[in-house]
Amino acid sequence: MRSLALALRASWGALAAPAAMLAAVAYGLLNNGWVGAWMETAQTAVNAFTLALxxxxxxxxxxxxxxxxVSSPLYPGRGARSGVVITLWRWVGITSWMLAAFIAASATLLITTWGRSDPIEFPWLVLTVGVGWIAAHTALGLALGAYLxxxxxxxxxxxxxxxxxxxxAYGTGSPSALLTALDNGVLAVGTRLAPEAAARQLAWFCALTVGGLIVATARRSKPWLGMAAAGVMVGLGLVSVLTGPGERGAPVAEEKQICAEGVVVVCVWKEHAYYLPALRDVTDAMVEDLDTALPLPDRVAEAGLALSDSSVSFYIGTQNAxxxxxxxxxxxxxxxxxxxxxxxxxxxxxxDVLVRERWLAWRAVPDALPPQAFDETHGIPEGPISEQVxxxxxxxDGACAPL
Amino acid sequence: MTILHVRGLEQGYGRSLVLKGIDLDLDVGLTCLLGLNGAGKTTLLRTLAGDLAPRAGSVSLGDRAGDAVQDRASLAGIGYLAQDPVLPGHMSVRDVVEYAAWLKGVQDRDAVGLALEQVSMSSQARDRCRTLSGGMRRRVALACALVGLPPVLLLDEPTVGLDPEQRLQLRDVVRTVAESAAVVVSTHELAEVAALGGRVIVLFDGAVVFSDTVEGLRSHGPDSESLEAGFAHLLRQERSA
Structure with missing residues (x-):
């Protein structure tokens, strides 16, 4: 414990950690991270910390x-400790500071968004991305500092x-799952993290961390070992890029769905059960006057759930809907x-299509759309409901272009 | 009692050979390493401290078998103060010395306090290094070298840049430590040698050309009048040789 305490006191992390946390907080404020749903908090925290990397x-x-x-009385070559121990000791010190800052920033986000969103399972796994990145980047910093x-x-x-x-890593167009940090896309409703993607991600974090530590340690005694480690890391990255994207998420079993009977059956993933009553009301309001004029679907299902022959699928894209x-x-x-x-x-x-989409939404929830939404097109149709239908x-008629 | 044995030590940078087969035995007590600028004093001390791997020869500590500069446990028994020590400004005095103790593997919990006491820095233990004067920094660096009471202490021009009072204080510390350890003080100032006393080793062109007492160096001159005369005579002899 004395060694750890000394590593913490000796590290520049004592100054950098509060600054990193402030940067993360600023990012959160500037990007509305604080007003978002807490399901998105994990990703916001990780993204916010990207700024602090x-x-x-x-x-x-x-x-x-x-x-x-060499003029320092603390020059490591003179002591009884091996280079590996010294590098690990430094890494533990700086990593502990930065993890503390990350935890503090994430906790701040969590506290400020607590209760402001829907009761959806919190994606804790996303936070491990932040932990992995911090561990890898401190090792990378030690390696760079040893040479530059x-x-x-x-x-x-x-x-x-x-x-x-x-x-x-963060670009959605990233060519490689190995180099792509896990995000909410992996953990979308109805999707579970593919074990292969998790393993690849973990392997990449480990490669960066261990490689960085080897490069840092090899500075004094075995430069060739550092070169080899750096080469392995670059090679891994290249292999990852060249092998192309991997599947990051895998669909979960359909038993995870929950349905409600109405004019049509409405089904959502269990995680979105919170939305089901409101969604059924909306659906009922939309279709109850149409069934005399148009062929209605049997089922309205959230994207990802298996469809029947007569069902429509849509996507719930934002929490707090x-x-x-x-x-x-x-x-x-x-x-x-x-x-x-x-x-x-x-x-x-x-x-023509746009105004009809708005008419449907307006019929279900009259307060949802401002009147000017219709002024942009042809205005809200007037008259009895049958005429509107x-x-x-x-x-x-004729709006559909068959595939 | 001989603490440090040096045999056939060679050291250099690139193609130039700086130390040319140094043989040396260091006992408990004070030894002044005297030489002109470029004679190889700092190179010798850095090699003994483990900063530089020797090109040839061996260094052994006490009864311990094997080469001291290759053996980390032996290196921990050698304290070294660089010519112009650099301290991490953001760390406190106590943390710096504690860090040095950790690097040496010193287990004694009182060692840090003792080292700070030896250099009269106990009252500044909580101060950040960046707030210290040059003399204080050198004393902190000396505490780092002293922590754990190593049997060998190597000091590279320790009084350069110190005011007269600080010089006197540092000499007192060095003399006290030399009662129980082999202390080597490198210098090119004869006044420093005269003030410290003890044994004198003269390094010339990478080789030991004199090893005796201060009086022995003084009497080396033709009229035995002064250290300067003795030293100058020695150098003339070596140059003509």
Whole structure:
């Protein structure tokens, strides 16, 4: 414990950790991280800490440079401790500081969003991405600090994490699952983390961490070992990029769905059971007057659930979705289904189609759409409901382009 | 009692050979390592401290078998103060010395306090290093070298840049430590040698050319009048040789 306490006191992390936390908090505020749903908090925390990664690399690099001067009484080559022990000791010090900052930032996000969203299972797994990145970046910083002069460290520390994270990891168009940090996409409702993706991700974190530590340790005694470790890391990255994307998520069993009877059957993933009553009301309101004029689907199912021959699928994209937002989500899919009468097809975007989508949403939740939403097109149709239904059906004639 | 044995030690940078077969036995007590600039004093001390791997020769500590500069346990028995020590400014004095103790594997919990006491820095233990004067920094670095009471202490020009009072204080510390350890003080100032006393080793062009007492060096000159005369005579002899 004395060694750990000393590692903490000796580390530049004592200065960098509060700054990293402040950066994460600022990111959260600027990106509305604080007002979002708490399901998204985990991803926000990880993303917020991406901003702090250069600082983490820099602090670790400074830790490596702290006593690298031969004039320092702390020059590690003179002591009884081996280079491996010293590198690990430094790594534990800086990593502990940064993990503390990450936990503090995540906890702040959690506390401030607590109770402001739906009772959806919190994706704790996403937080492990932050832990993995911090462990890897502190090792990377130690390696850079062992070789680069102060100015070089400043420049590379600012650039390297963004290359790793923005260029390779966080972009949704990332060419490789190995280089892609896990995000909510992996953990979308109805999807579980593919074990292979988790293993690849863990392997990449471990490769970065262990490789970085070897490179840092080999600085004095075995430069060839450091070169070899760096080569292995680069090779792993290249192999990952060249082997192409892997499957990050796998669908869970359909037994995870929950359905409600109404005018049509409405089904969602169990995790979204919270939405089911509102969604059934919205669906009922949308279709109850149409069934005399148009062929209705038997079933409205959340995306990812298996469809019957006569069902429409839509996507719940945002948490905290109230009835108005659910109506907006559902309307385009329902319009497409109705226009194509259940056959595969696409509906081209046009004013006629758009106003009918809005009419559907407005019928279900009149307060959901402002009047001007209709002014942009042709205005809300007036008259008895039967005339409105006729107007709706007439607008969909010929709108479907079969696939 | 001989504590450090050096045999046939060679050291160099690139193609140049700086130390040319040094043989040396260090006993408990004070030894001044005297030489002109570039004679190889710092290279010798850094090699003995384990900073540089020797090109040839061996260094052994006490009865311990094997090469001291290759053996980490032996290295922990050698304290070294660099010529211009660099301290991490953001760390406290106590943390720096505790860090040095950790690096040496010193287990004694009182060692840090004792080292700070030896250099009269106990009252500044909580101060950040960046707030210290040059003399205080050197004393902190000396505490790092002293912590754990190593049997060998190597000090590279320890009084350079110190004011007269600080020099006197540091000499007192060095003399006290030399009562129980082999202390080597490197210097190119004869006044420092005269003030410290003890044994004198003269290094010239990478080789030991003189090893005796201060009086012995003084009497080396033609008229035995001064250290300067003795040293100058020695150098003339070596150059002509």
């Amino acid at each position: 250069p600082l983490i690399v820099l602090a670790a690099g400074l830790d490596a440079q702290r006593d690298s001067d 002069p102060r100015l070089g460290l400043l420049i590379v520390a600012a650039v390297a994490p963004f290359l790793l994270n923005v260029g390779l 109230g009835p108005g937002m659910l109506a907006e989500y559902l309307a385009p899919d329902l319009v497409r289904w109705l226009a194509c009468e259940g056959t595969p097809g696409e509906v081209a975007v046009s004013d 006729d107007w709706f059906a007439a607008g969909l």
